[in-house]
Amino acid sequence: MSFERACGVDDVKPGEALATPLDTPSGVPVAVLRDGDDWYAVQDECSHAAIPLSEGDVEGCEVECWLHGSRFDLRTGKPTGLPATEPVPIFPVKVEGDDVLVDVTTPLNDV
Numbered sequence: 001m002s003f004e005r006a007c008g009v010d011d012v013k014p015g016e017a018l019a020t021p022l023d024t025p026s027g028v029p030v031a032v033l034r035d036g037d038d039w040y041a042v043q044d045e046c047s048h049a050a051i052p053l054s055e056g057d058v059e060g061c062e063v064e065c066w067l068h069g070s071r072f073d074l075r076t077g078k079p080t081g082l083p084a085t086e087p088v089p090i091f092p093v094k095v096e097g098d099d100v101l102v103d104v105t106t107p108l109n110d111v
């Protein structure tokens with residue numbers, strides 16, 4: 001695994017998401033999302049169309065895309081609400097000190 005710094009802990013309030021400077025190996029941006037003290041990292045692009053999920057609403061362990069309302073489970077990447085039918089890649093994330101680290105090279109799901 002190869003963790004890189006995505007942002008600081010204080011950069012993301014609980015219930016919010018942030019577009020990070022990190023990209024997947026295929027060049028797609030990665031977002032981090034926070035639910036209380038739980039952190040998630042996801043490809044920052046809805047699987048329905050190229051809309052950043054970091055601009056969506058975080059509710060519990062789900063994010064809702066603002067354009068058409070698709071929802072994704074951040075623990076699995078699977079859609080839980082239409083119109084999206086395909087999952088989005090999710091990535092390992094951990095907090096070390098004040099830093100949020102993401103491994104963009106090792107997706108946690110098979111997408």
Ligand code: FES
Nearest residue numbers: 046048065068070
């Ligand atoms: S672009 Fe995200 S639901 Fe349509």
